[in-house]
Amino acid sequence: MEQLFTFLLLLFKLCEPFNSIKTYDIIQETGIRAANAGETVTLPCSCQHNAITYFFWYQQKLGHKPHLISNRMKHSKESIISPAYKDRFQVLSEPEEGLNSLMIIDLQPSDSGTYYCVILAFNAIEFGQGLFLHVKAASSNSQLLIQQSTLTPLQIGDSLNLSCSVSVEPCKGEQSLYWLRHTASQPSLMCPSAKSCIGLKNGPLHGVNCTSNLELNSVTSLDAGTYYCALASCGMVVFGEGTNVEIFLAPSFLVYVLGVAVVISIIGLLFLSFLRNKLKSKLCMSCAGKENQTENLHYAALNIKRKPEGQQQEDNHFSACVYSTVKSRKE
Known part of the structure; x- marks a missing residue:
C-alpha cells in the first residue's frame, strides 16, 4: 500500500507542471489585424513553459473548423507545413x-x-486567444456596400441593438454574415448572424441585399468595443466600417455612490467633532482643577515679651510682631 501511495505521489508531481499551463502562458497578438492583399505579415507567438513538447499553428475561416497549418517539436527549428499552406506560409522559430x-x-x-x-504538453492541447487577420482585396466594390448603424453611448444595463445592411452580387459559394468585436484587452469575439435577403432587380445595384441585427440585453462594461459586420462571400471576407460601442455607468448609480460617500463623510466629520469637543472638555476640567489649587496664606502673630531688668540692655525694647507666611495646599 505504501509503495502504491509513493507511486501516485510521484505521478502527481510529474503531471503537476503540465497541468499548470494556461492560455495566458501563450504570448500571442489578439483582436483584429488588417492587411492588404499582396503584403507579407508576421504573426508573433512565444511560450517558454518547460512542459511544452510541440508547437502548432491553426487557421479558422469564418464558418469553418480550424485547419492545421504547421507543427514542430519544441527543440527543433524545422517545421512541417501542411500541403495547402506550403507555398506561402513559413514558421520562424527560436x-x-x-x-x-x-x-x-x-x-x-x-x-x-x-x-x-x-x-x-503531456497530451494536453492549449490554444492561444487567437488573432483575426482581415485581408483587404486590392479592389473591391463590395466594401462600399456594407452599411452599419451608428450608436449613441450606452449605460450599464441597457440593450444593445446593431444593424447591418449588405448589397452583394450573387456567387456560387455560400454567403454568410458575422459580427466581430474588437477590443484592446480581449480576444476578438465572432458571432454568426442570421440574415434576411431580398433580390435587387431594379436600380444601379443587381444581386441581393441582406440585413442582419445584433442584440444584447443588459450590457456590461465588458461588452464595449468596436463591432464589425463581416460578409464571407465568394472566398473572401469584407468588413464594414465598424460601430464603436461605449458603455458608461448610469447617472443614477453615480448619484447613489456619491450620496453614500457624502453621508459617510458627514458621519466622519460629526464623529471627529464629537471627539474634539470631548477632548477639549477634559482639558478645561484639568485646567480648572489646577486653578482651584491656589496657595492660601495663614498669618500668625508672634508676641515677644520684654526680658527682665537684669538682662542686657540691647534686649530692652518693646514687643515686636513678626508675621510669618505658611503655605497650605488644598488637597
Whole structure:
C-alpha cells in the first residue's frame, strides 16, 4: 500500500507542471489585424513553459473548423507545413527563446480568418486567444456596400441593438454574415448572424441585399468595443466600417455612490467633532482643577515679651510682631 501511495505521489508531481499551463502562458497578438492583399505579415507567438513538447499553428475561416497549418517539436527549428499552406506560409522559430511565429507571404483575400498559436504538453492541447487577420482585396466594390448603424453611448444595463445592411452580387459559394468585436484587452469575439435577403432587380445595384441585427440585453462594461459586420462571400471576407460601442455607468448609480460617500463623510466629520469637543472638555476640567489649587496664606502673630531688668540692655525694647507666611495646599 505504501509503495502504491509513493507511486501516485510521484505521478502527481510529474503531471503537476503540465497541468499548470494556461492560455495566458501563450504570448500571442489578439483582436483584429488588417492587411492588404499582396503584403507579407508576421504573426508573433512565444511560450517558454518547460512542459511544452510541440508547437502548432491553426487557421479558422469564418464558418469553418480550424485547419492545421504547421507543427514542430519544441527543440527543433524545422517545421512541417501542411500541403495547402506550403507555398506561402513559413514558421520562424527560436527554440531557446520559445519563439514560434508565423509568416505569410503574398497575402490573399482567402487568407482572412482567425489564427491560433497552439502548444502541446503531456497530451494536453492549449490554444492561444487567437488573432483575426482581415485581408483587404486590392479592389473591391463590395466594401462600399456594407452599411452599419451608428450608436449613441450606452449605460450599464441597457440593450444593445446593431444593424447591418449588405448589397452583394450573387456567387456560387455560400454567403454568410458575422459580427466581430474588437477590443484592446480581449480576444476578438465572432458571432454568426442570421440574415434576411431580398433580390435587387431594379436600380444601379443587381444581386441581393441582406440585413442582419445584433442584440444584447443588459450590457456590461465588458461588452464595449468596436463591432464589425463581416460578409464571407465568394472566398473572401469584407468588413464594414465598424460601430464603436461605449458603455458608461448610469447617472443614477453615480448619484447613489456619491450620496453614500457624502453621508459617510458627514458621519466622519460629526464623529471627529464629537471627539474634539470631548477632548477639549477634559482639558478645561484639568485646567480648572489646577486653578482651584491656589496657595492660601495663614498669618500668625508672634508676641515677644520684654526680658527682665537684669538682662542686657540691647534686649530692652518693646514687643515686636513678626508675621510669618505658611503655605497650605488644598488637597
